[in-house]
Amino acid sequence: MLVLRLARENPQWGYQRIVGELKGLSIAVSATTVRTWLRQEGLGPSGTRGGMTWREFVRVHRRGMLAVDFFTVETIWLQRLYVLFFIELGSRRVHVAGCTANPSAPWVTQQARQLTWTLAECPESFRFLIRDRDQKFTDSFDGVFRSSGIEIVRTPFRAPQANGVAERFVRTVRSECLDRLLILNNQHLERVLDVFVKHYNGHRPHRALALTPPRPARPPVLPATEWGEARVQRRDRLGGVVHEYVLAA
Numbered sequence: 001m002l003v004l005r006l007a008r009e010n011p012q013w014g015y016q017r018i019v020g021e022l023k024g025l026s027i028a029v030s031a032t033t034v035r036t037w038l039r040q041e042g043l044g045p046s047g048t049r050g051g052m053t054w055r056e057f058v059r060v061h062r063r064g065m066l067a068v069d070f071f072t073v074e075t076i077w078l079q080r081l082y083v084l085f086f087i088e089l090g091s092r093r094v095h096v097a098g099c100t101a102n103p104s105a106p107w108v109t110q111q112a113r114q115l116t117w118t119l120a121e122c123p124e125s126f127r128f129l130i131r132d133r134d135q136k137f138t139d140s141f142d143g144v145f146r147s148s149g150i151e152i153v154r155t156p157f158r159a160p161q162a163n164g165v166a167e168r169f170v171r172t173v174r175s176e177c178l179d180r181l182l183i184l185n186n187q188h189l190e191r192v193l194d195v196f197v198k199h200y201n202g203h204r205p206h207r208a209l210a211l212t213p214p215r216p217a218r219p220p221v222l223p224a225t226e227w228g229e230a231r232v233q234r235r236d237r238l239g240g241v242v243h244e245y246v247l248a249a
Contacts, residue, residue: 002027003034007043014045054162063090064127066150069166070103070134071173075183083193084111088124089165092206093214096193099186105138112144119148128153130163172200180241195237203244 002025006018013021015031015038022029035045058065066086073081084097095118097111119126129145131137132155142152155162177196183189202217231248 001037003029003037004041004043007038058089061128064125065089065130066126066128067130067163067166068137069132069163069170070136071170073099073178073183073189075185075189077185079185081183081186081189083189084108085166085169086115087166087169088126088214089130091124091214092165092169092209093201094169094197096197099189099193101186103136105136105140108136109138109140109144112141116144116148126150130155130166132160132163133157169200177238177241181238192238196242199237199242199244 002022003018006013006021010017015034018034019029019031066088068084068086070082070084073083075081079101081099081101082103083099084103086095086097087093088095095115097115098107100107127150129150130153145152160167173193173196177192181192183192201214203213205211205213232245233248235244235246236242237244
C-alpha cells in the first residue's frame with residue numbers, strides 16, 4: 001500500500017504530510033483514514049516510526065562519503081607497520097595516505113591534511129567521513145575535515161560492519177597481494193601498495209560498479225564478434241602476484 005510505503009520511507013512525516021503528498025498524486029484520502037491504516041500495521045505517529053537505517057543512510061549518501069581506517073602489516077623482521085587509507089564509497093577509489101611504525105596523532109593529522117589537498121583537486125565533493133573510535137583519530141584529525149565542510153560520522157563500538165566498504169578493501173589487499181609477499185620494511189610496503197592501489201583503482205573490476213574499475217584505464221569493451229581477432233597480452237605486477245590483461249597494440 002502506498003500509504004505504508006510513504007510512512008516507512010519518511011518516518012518524520014505526519015498524517016497531514018502524507019495526505020498532502022497523496023493529493024499531489026491525485027489520490028484523495030483523509031488524515032483519519034491514514035492514521036487508521038498506519039495503526040493497523042503497527043505504525044504510529046511521526047517520530048515513533050523507525051528512522052533511516054545505517055544501510056539506507058550509506059546508500060543515499062554514498063556519492064558524498066569517504067571512509068578511513070587502518071590495517072597492519074608485519075615485516076619479515078617482525079616489525080608492525082600501520083597503513084592509513086581512505087576509500088570513496090561511491091566510486092570505491094582508494095587513497096593510501098601513508099605507512100608508519102608509529103601512527104602518532106600529529107602524523108595521522110598531517111596525512112589527513114595532505115588528503116584534503118588532493119581531494120580539493122577532484123571534481124567530486126564529499127559531505128561525510130566514516131571512521132571508527134580508534135584513539136589515533138583525534139580532535140585535530142576531525143578538525144582537518146570539518147574545516148573542509150566534511151562531517152565526521154563515528155561508527156558504533158565493536159561494529160566493523162558499519163565501515164564495511166573499508167573492511168572489504170582490507171580483505172582484498174591482503175588476499176590478493178600482501179598475503180603473497182614478504183615485506184621487508186616501510187619503503188618496500190609503500191612501493192607494493194602503490195602498485196596494487198593503481199591496479200585496484202584503474203584495472204581491477206568491482207562487482208559494486210558493474211564489473212568496472214573505479215577509474216578505468218582500459219579501453220571500452222569490444223563487441224563479442226571481435227573477441228577472436230583481439231590479441232590479449234598479460235602484464236605481471238609485483239613479480240607476477242597481480243596479473244592484468246590488456247589488448248596488444
